[in-house]
Structures are given as structure tokens and as C-alpha cells.
Amino acid sequence: MSAKKVLVLKVGGALLQCDMGMARLMDTISQLFEQGQPVVLVHGGGCLVDEQLKANGMETVKLDGLRVTPAEQMPVIAGALAGTSNKLLQGAAAKAGVVSMGMSLCDGGMVSAVIKDERLGMVGEVSPGSAKALEFILSQGWLAIISSIAMTADGELLNVNADQAASVLAKLLGGKLVLLSDVSGVLDGKGTLIPSLSRAQSEELVKLGVIEKGMKVKVEAALEVAEWLGEPVQVASWRDSEQLAALIKGEAVGTQIQP
Numbered sequence: 001m002s003a004k005k006v007l008v009l010k011v012g013g014a015l016l017q018c019d020m021g022m023a024r025l026m027d028t029i030s031q032l033f034e035q036g037q038p039v040v041l042v043h044g045g046g047c048l049v050d051e052q053l054k055a056n057g058m059e060t061v062k063l064d065g066l067r068v069t070p071a072e073q074m075p076v077i078a079g080a081l082a083g084t085s086n087k088l089l090q091g092a093a094a095k096a097g098v099v100s101m102g103m104s105l106c107d108g109g110m111v112s113a114v115i116k117d118e119r120l121g122m123v124g125e126v127s128p129g130s131a132k133a134l135e136f137i138l139s140q141g142w143l144a145i146i147s148s149i150a151m152t153a154d155g156e157l158l159n160v161n162a163d164q165a166a167s168v169l170a171k172l173l174g175g176k177l178v179l180l181s182d183v184s185g186v187l188d189g190k191g192t193l194i195p196s197l198s199r200a201q202s203e204e205l206v207k208l209g210v211i212e213k214g215m216k217v218k219v220e221a222a223l224e225v226a227e228w229l230g231e232p233v234q235v236a237s238w239r240d241s242e243q244l245a246a247l248i249k250g251e252a253v254g255t256q257i258q259p
């Protein structure tokens, strides 16, 4: 494998509703590959799941940023994430000339997963498994595009928050982690970008209600990985072409979540 640390890039679901955003992201990945920077792409698809549940007459309920996942919703959720979302991104990769493998956390034993909390239903908590499949894909110069659907040892499908999915893969690969959302980073109460955040500062902002919902889950996942890897995790935006250009140059982008 390349001597460069693998870059685990995570994109949020809103990207899937923006063709230009997907094209820019794949162009960025293509440039990173040209520089010899290995990349693994993890994706969400929360808004697509909401749409598909609605179309099937099912309700969306969230608890602290995580989707309550009754067993009867699992086929729709797996279809939206491991199916539609994953294939949309593979299509965008193909257009950009990037060869991809569309996968989920179920593949190649890359993680092990258990039910996180009975109150959340079929929501998974994941820990790192085998890096073999991803190492093979990287060695071919291909892009692994990974959805956050996992399964238990008994083969029951689980829904994993995609920031947590990206975190576990960053740990597995000992890689760098960049979480790309639809906002330029973590914002303060006035909507201004916070350049750097420690655990103590994040906890204070969560207490004040400034960091909430999906961003709370994201910052918690980022802190855990930053502490595990001993280096900052970045939260930035796939919408911002300047941030993508900086990412290609290896510069710090968005909010640095500090170890």
C-alpha cells in the first residue's frame, strides 16, 4: 500500500441532491488520486431515507440526531442507503473517470456491529474489523464508496449513522478523517465558523444548544477519532469549492476538531 495515510472522506446525504456537488467531489477525489493520495469515501443519505420512508407511508423519528429504526423500516432504509445513494455516487465517480467499488459496512468483515440501544431499534454500533478488502481496493487504485449499512454476526441488517461509520473506518485504516457536510464547519451562535474546537469547548457548546442534532453526533464522532489517532479531524463542506481546493493541497479546512 501507499506510504501516504489513507484519507477517509465522509459526505452527508444532501450532496446526493446536487449533481454539481457530486461532480466537484469526484473531481477532487480524482485529483487526490493523481497525487498518489489514497481515498476511501463513506456516505450518508439521511434526506433520501426520509423521502423513501414518506413514500412508503412510514414516519421519521430521531433521537439525539440518530434515526429510530423499527425493524419494518430496515428494508426501505437499506434500499435508500446501500442502494440508491451508493449507486448515485458510483455514477458520479464513473462520469469523473474514477473506478469505484460500491460497498457497505457489511462487506469483507470490515466492521463488527451490535445493536446500540434497544430504544433506537435496529441502529448499529460498530467497531473495526478487517482492513483486507479496503487494502485490496486501494492497491488497485480504485475508490471504495461505502454506505453505513452494517449487519450483526447473525446477519441482521443495522442502520449506522454515517459519521460513526466513517470514524470506525478511519480507525481501521489509521487514516486521516474529513467530514464534509452542507455547512462550512461547526458554527458558533452567530453563524460564524469556529476554526478549532477542543473536547471541553465542544461540550460547552452542546450544553448551550449551539451544537445540536446531526452536528452533535458528528462532533462526538470526530472527537473520538481525533483522540484515537492523536491528530485533528476536519469538519468542512462539500459545497465550498475553496475548501475542496485546500483539501487537495493538504491544507487545513473548516473546523479542526482537536485530540
Ligand SMILES: Nc1ncnc2c1ncn2[C@@H]1O[C@H](COP(=O)(O)OP(=O)(O)O)[C@@H](O)[C@H]1O
Residues within 6 Å of the ligand: 011, 012, 013, 014, 044, 046, 163, 180, 181, 182, 183, 185, 186, 187, 188, 210, 211, 212, 213, 214, 215, 216, 218
Ligand atoms: N453548531 C452548528 N454548526 C453547524 N451546523 C449545525 C450546528 N448545530 C446543528 N447544526 C446542523 O447540523 C447539520 C449538519 O449535520 P447533518 O445534517 O447530520 O449533516 P450531514 O448529513 O452532512 O452529516 C447542519 O446542516 C445544521 O443544520
Ligand SMILES: CC(=O)N[C@@H](CCC(=O)OP(=O)(O)O)C(=O)O
Residues within 6 Å of the ligand: 011, 012, 013, 014, 043, 044, 045, 046, 047, 049, 065, 066, 067, 077, 081, 123, 124, 148, 159, 160, 161, 162, 163, 214
Ligand atoms: C442511525 C442513523 O441515524 N442512521 C442514518 C444513516 C444515514 C446518515 O447518517 O446520513 P447523513 O450523513 O446524511 O446524516 C440515517 O438513517 O439517517
